[in-house]
Amino acid sequence: MTQTKIILTGTIKNLKVHTTKKGEKMALADFESENNDIIEVVFFPHAWKEYKVKIKEGKIVTLCGEFGDKVQNSKTGENGLAISFVVPRVKKTEEALITNWDLIKNPQKYEKSLNLKIHRGTNEIGGTCVEIWTDNARIVVDMGMPLVNPDKTPFDEKETEKHSRDKLIQDNILPNIPSLYEDGSNTALIISHSHKDHYGFMKYVNSSCPVYLGFGTQLLIELTNTFGDNKWTINNAKHIINGKKFNIGDIEITPYLMDHAAFDSYAFLIEAHGKSILYSGDFRLHGRTSKEFQWFCNDVKKTVDYLLLEGTTIGRQTELFPTEEELEEQFVKTFNKTRGINLIYVSAHNIDRIKSIYFACRRCKNKILLIDFYTANVLKTLNKKVDSTIPFPSQLNYKDIRVYYPHFLTNRMLEHVKKPETVRPFRPHKLGRDEIDKMASQLVMIVRPTVQYDLERYLKKYENGCFIYSMWHGYKDKPGKTKDFLDFIASKGMPIKDIHTSGHADLFGLKRMVEAVKPKHIVPIHTEKAKSYKELFSEENVREVDDGQTIQV
Numbered sequence: 001m002t003q004t005k006i007i008l009t010g011t012i013k014n015l016k017v018h019t020t021k022k023g024e025k026m027a028l029a030d031f032e033s034e035n036n037d038i039i040e041v042v043f044f045p046h047a048w049k050e051y052k053v054k055i056k057e058g059k060i061v062t063l064c065g066e067f068g069d070k071v072q073n074s075k076t077g078e079n080g081l082a083i084s085f086v087v088p089r090v091k092k093t094e095e096a097l098i099t100n101w102d103l104i105k106n107p108q109k110y111e112k113s114l115n116l117k118i119h120r121g122t123n124e125i126g127g128t129c130v131e132i133w134t135d136n137a138r139i140v141v142d143m144g145m146p147l148v149n150p151d152k153t154p155f156d157e158k159e160t161e162k163h164s165r166d167k168l169i170q171d172n173i174l175p176n177i178p179s180l181y182e183d184g185s186n187t188a189l190i191i192s193h194s195h196k197d198h199y200g201f202m203k204y205v206n207s208s209c210p211v212y213l214g215f216g217t218q219l220l221i222e223l224t225n226t227f228g229d230n231k232w233t234i235n236n237a238k239h240i241i242n243g244k245k246f247n248i249g250d251i252e253i254t255p256y257l258m259d260h261a262a263f264d265s266y267a268f269l270i271e272a273h274g275k276s277i278l279y280s281g282d283f284r285l286h287g288r289t290s291k292e293f294q295w296f297c298n299d300v301k302k303t304v305d306y307l308l309l310e311g312t313t314i315g316r317q318t319e320l321f322p323t324e325e326e327l328e329e330q331f332v333k334t335f336n337k338t339r340g341i342n343l344i345y346v347s348a349h350n351i352d353r354i355k356s357i358y359f360a361c362r363r364c365k366n367k368i369l370l371i372d373f374y375t376a377n378v379l380k381t382l383n384k385k386v387d388s389t390i391p392f393p394s395q396l397n398y399k400d401i402r403v404y405y406p407h408f409l410t411n412r413m414l415e416h417v418k419k420p421e422t423v424r425p426f427r428p429h430k431l432g433r434d435e436i437d438k439m440a441s442q443l444v445m446i447v448r449p450t451v452q453y454d455l456e457r458y459l460k461k462y463e464n465g466c467f468i469y470s471m472w473h474g475y476k477d478k479p480g481k482t483k484d485f486l487d488f489i490a491s492k493g494m495p496i497k498d499i500h501t502s503g504h505a506d507l508f509g510l511k512r513m514v515e516a517v518k519p520k521h522i523v524p525i526h527t528e529k530a531k532s533y534k535e536l537f538s539e540e541n542v543r544e545v546d547d548g549q550t551i552q553v
C-alpha cells in the first residue's frame, strides 16, 4: 500500500514517550475511534516537539498524517499513522470520523490502482481495443474494427452502418465503455496506427473526446476518408511525439515509434501509481524504421508489470522474415530480368515497401515508377508534412515518378465528391494511355483490383511482363476482388511472383521486445494463437486473459 494523507478524529490512549538513540523524544499511542477501532500513531521527534502540549492521555484530538505501511505496528504488523500535524480543535466532521476510519478498516477499498481490460483481441487478430483506468482517469488504446465475425466470416463494415450505436454496443460489436460515447467525459482515446483494425470504430466515439495519435497517422486516416465513403473527421486530435510523455489525469503515457507496415506506428508505455503496462501495438524489426527499436530499448523502463504483446505471426510462419532491404534486392533482380511491364500490387499506405520499390527502380537503368493519383496524394502529403525523405512525383527530385488516372477514381473525385484538389496537382506528371502502352517495358506500375478496368482498356503489352504480389498472401486465396484480379492477370499469361515480407514481428522480434521490457506478465493480444505463448516465452510469465476480463495491475 502506498502512503495516504488522512485526517482522523479519536481518543489518545496508552501514550508512551521514548528517547531515540540520538537522544530525541518521540511518542507512540493508540488512537481509538468512536466505534472503538484502534490504530497505532507515531509522533516522530519533530512532530512530538511541536505538538506534545496538545497530546494528553484520554484527550479527543484530530490528527493529520500519513497512513500506511511505513509505520507498521511491530507486534500486529498493521499499518499505522505517522503524525505530521495536529488539528488545534476537536473537529468531528463526518468525513474525518467515517471516511478515514473506513479507510483504515478497508485499505484495499481506497488503494490507488491501475486497471486493464482488453475488450477485443485476446484471441483474435483485428478489432483491438484496450481500456486502462485509475480512480480519476481513463484511456482507451485503439478502437479497431474487427476483421472477422465470431464465426470467422469476413466482417462487413456496411452491415454495421445499418444499426444504431446503442444496438452495436448491445450486440457486443462496439466496446461497452460508456464514457467514450458521452460528451465531455474524462476519457481519452489513443490510436496506435492507421490500420482500420486499430482505428475503424473511432467514428462512433463522442466528438469531444480527445484523440491522441501521430500526425502521420491522422493524415493517412483523413486521406482514407477523403477518397472513401467516410464522412467523419477527427475533431479533437492531439499529436504524439516519439518518446515525449503526456498525461491523462494520473496516467502517464510514453509513445514509442515502432517499425510496422503502417507509417507512423506506436507502442505505448502506460504508467500510474508505480505500475506499468507496455502495449506493443503492431510492430516488427525487419523494416526501414527498425533502427528506432534500439532507442526504445535504451529509453523504456526496463521492467514492466504487464506487456500486451501482439502475436499476429505466431502459428503462421516460423522462419525469420526478410528485411525491406532484402526485398529491394529482389525487386532489382526482377526488374532487370523482366523485359515487359512490371505490375506491383501493394498498399499505398505501406511507405516502407514503396520506398523499396522506388529505390530498386533507381538502381535499374531507365525505370519509371508509375503510381495512381491516390498513391501520389499519400506520398506528397507525408513528404510535405511529416517526412521529407518520402519520394513523391516532383520535377525537382523525383522526375522518375509518374502518375496515372484510374477511370473510376478520377470520375468519383471530380464528379461525385467534387474534390478536384486531389486530382489536378499531379497533371504535370501524368502518363497518358498511349504512353503507358508505348513505354511498357520501362514501367514499374503500382496497381490494385479497382484498376483492372483501366488495364483492360489501355494496356496491350502483357507479354514478357511480370506481376508482383506484395501483400499478405491470405488475401490471395479467399474469394473476392483480389482473387478475381489475380485471375484476370493470369488470363493475360503474366507470371505472378510474390515479393513480400510481413508487417509484423517474427519470433526473433517478439523475443527482443520481451527482453527489452522484462515483463512480469505477458498478455497475448492481436493473435489467434494465445495458447502458443506459453511454449514460446517463459511459461510462468504468460497470462492468458479473456476479452472483457478486468486485471488489476
Ligand SMILES: [Zn+2]
Residues within 6 Å of the ligand: 193, 195, 198, 260, 262, 282
Ligand atoms: Zn497494423
